[in-house]
Structures are given as structure tokens and as C-alpha cells.
Amino acid sequence: MGTRILTVEDDERIRIAVRMALEDEGWIVDGAASGEDALERFAEQPADVVLIDLMLPGIDGFAVCRSIRRDSDVPIVMVTARADTHDVVAGLEAGADDYVTKPFQPKELSARIRALLRRARPSSGGSATLRFGELEITPEEGLVRRSGDEVHLTKTEFRLLCELASMPGRVFSREQLLERVWGYDYFGDGRLVDVHVRRLRTKVEPDPAAPRHVVTVRGLGYKLQG
Amino acid sequence: MGTRILTVEDDERIRIAVRMALEDEGWIVDGAASGEDALERFAEQPADVVLIDLMLPGIDGFAVCRSIRRDSDVPIVMVTARADTHDVVAGLEAGADDYVTKPFQPKELSARIRALLRRARPSSGGSATLRFGELEITPEEGLVRRSGDEVHLTKTEFRLLCELASMPGRVFSREQLLERVWGYDYFGDGRLVDVHVRRLRTKVEPDPAAPRHVVTVRGLGYKLQG
């Protein structure tokens, strides 16, 4: 049950050095040499933490960060030689949680990773299936059942439902949903949420015209209830 | 509404500089000059983020950090001149979420704070449900229950009720209510409050003709009572 760390770094010497330093701390380290490689590895087996170098051949570190962040809440640390304030801000805005400049002390990197893991959402812990009336949500497998029958939801619809289900009864504003489902750096039409709520209702509600679970609270947002 | 930041820093010049830099970013900043002061302020009104200098008179930054962390999950940033790896590790082990060394760029500090706030659990403040007799007000869920049954209130009605509930028993004049519920720059009919009080009563009072909770004080205004 060790914590898995994915390091994205094109310089092989540094990659090996980082791997050894982190393995000394008791972590399981996987290395990727390019952005494409990293995305591929992460897609097939998500790590618990991702370390990204900015200077990569092909797609750069910012893009890798944004791409991973679109699909996952995994803690991301930028590890790079560029120490400009502008780069730090850009890295954090891209979705990174921390930004460490080379050369760095392995002990410090480890401490920062531990600090991030403390805050990270219980990644695989919430395997319990949530229930709302005849609704049955299984975050693990990305599966939703209604009265026992499987219901196919798209990725966005599922994340929207999970977000609402994370705090049942509580009202989420459109801004909050945009931030937490689509990404904090999303700028666009506010009606976007409405459309997806509607689609979600057509699939999840027995009678979409009279929603029983995905309820709209006029002037505030949406909420989920039993 | 705004995010509140508590800075703990004994050097007044730096404290003011930090305050100005953060206020430029749109945050509400409160300053403490010592560890004792900080703990006291945090106890009476928890901030959303805490910045701590290591070198403090009296109890040091580590102790302040541990003390706050014992009671709260608030994001904590160490802001200090000591850049030793040992200090960084110690700071993070003490419960800090990030460690920034002076001199630092305000933009970078802001970006790091934003990154932390993204991860922070929704602030635990204000989740208390207020009760008045059979009335039950839950701001989080945007709903009111009367004897267990849900009562639907509109946005304005809800804000009006919350305002009255903020100081039960106290009489609010129409001007005060207009200012605090509708906004400072409102010019219009004085009867506006009456109409909404009426609508509120029809929904909240068992017998709207004989109000038990939303009581009118002739010549003065309205008040809420159990």
C-alpha cells in the first residue's frame, strides 16, 4: 500500500537521482521521460503524486500539468531550474500545488510531498457507494445505478454528480461547480452548468420534468437530495 | 465574503508591506505582532489562511503553527528568512502547508496562497443551524424548516430572515434592513421591507395573522424572537 510517485523528467541522470532520493523515503517511484509518456502512464495507472519538470521535449510541463489536472485531483509538484516569479506563478496557476527549484534538497522535497499528501483528498479511501433513494453511485468504477439498472453517464456528468454528492443537501453555486468540476481556470458561459444538469436529469431522474434528486435552488444553484 | 488572512510577524515594516501586497490581491488582512496575539485572534475569529514568521518574540513560529494546527485545518504558510533545509522540513512537519523564504515576491506568495485555498476544505465556519422555536435555519443548504417540514424561501426572504436572526430580539429599523439586505445604495419605496416581511410570514408563521416569530414593533421596525 505504498504511495506511488510519478516523476516527469527528461534528463536521465536527474531522474535516477530523484528516484533514488524518493525511494529512500519509502515511496514507490515511476519515471517518465516525456510529457506524452507521462500522460500515458498516468492514464493507465494514476499515481498518488506527480513531479513535473518544466523543460520537456514535446509538450511542456505546463501543458502536462493542465492535462493531468483536468482529469484528476492528484497533488502535482513542479520541479524545475527556472526560478522566475513569473514561472512560479504560471506553474501554480496551471494547477500545480507546489513549485520547487533545482537544485533542491531531497529532504525538503520529501517534506513538501508529505505536506501535500496530508491535504490530498482521500484518493482511494472513499469507495463506499453513495445512495439517494433509488440512486446508487459508485465512484470507484464510475458507475451509477437507478433501481438496479446501470445508467451510463459521461465523464463530465459523472464528475458533476459526484461533486453534488460529496456534500448532499448543500447548495452549490454555478461558480463553485465550474471551479470544482470543470477547473478553477475556466472562463465561459454560466449556462454551461444548466445544460449538463439537464442531461444529468434526463438520465438519472425518473421524471426529468419533476426532479426529485438534482434540485435547483433558484438564485443560488443546485443541490442533491434523497 | 472575502478571504481573511492572518499574518504573524513581529517586524512592523514587513507586516505592513505584506498586508499591502495581499490587500492588493483582494484579500482581507489581519496582523498579529506576536505568537500569543496570533493565537488569541485566531481563537476568537478563525482566518481562512495564516502566514507565520519563524522568528517571533515569546513563543516561536513552530509552536504557533502546531498550536493552530491542533484546533484547525486552516492552510498555514511559513514566511521566514531562514532557508535551511532543516528549518523547511521542521516547518512542514509542524503542520505548515508551505514554506516561503524572505525576501519573497508578493505575486508568488499570492499564487501559493491561491493554490492552498484550492485544496483547503470548505471552511468549517457558519455551519451552525439557527433555531427559533420550531424554526430551523440552515444557511449552508439555503433552506428553512418549520417543525421539520422544508419551507422554500426566495433569496431575498432568506437574507432578510438571516439578518433578523443574526441578532435575535433586537429591533431592526427599515433603514437598517434595507442597508444590510438590499445594499447600501438602495433608493426606493419604504414599504418594500413590509412586503417582504409579509411574504416571509406567510411562509414561516403558522398563523400569519398572529406572528409569533417575525414581530413588528410599531414605529421602530421588526425583530425576530423565539
Place this chain on the structure above:
DNA sequence: CTTCCCCTTGACGGTTCCATGAAGGTTTCG
């Protein structure tokens, strides 16, 4: 008891907000 003032009540136009349908663009997969 009378009068005045303030509050209540009901109704109505204007506005805001949400649901719905459809179309265009992007990604994914065969």
C-alpha cells in the same frame, strides 16, 4: 370616542433566472 398614522394586504408590470431545443465544434474510436 375620534382621529391620525402606520402597518397590512392584494394585485400588477417589469425583470431576472432557469429549462429546453438545436446547432457547431472538438475529441474519441473504429
Place this chain on the structure above:
DNA sequence: CGAAACCTTCATGGAACCGTCAAGGGGAAG
């Protein structure tokens, strides 16, 4: 390379809500 699924935007209709007005009623002072 083509098709299907999906995401996003836009326009439109309708419902809910807000603020205003005028008429009616009830309490307080004289």
C-alpha cells in the same frame, strides 16, 4: 479517414421573483 459521442454556445419561451402602488384596517394618542 469517417462516424459517433461528447462538450460548448446560443436563442427562445416560460416561470418565479422583485419592487411599486393603492386601498383597507388596526393601534395609539389626545
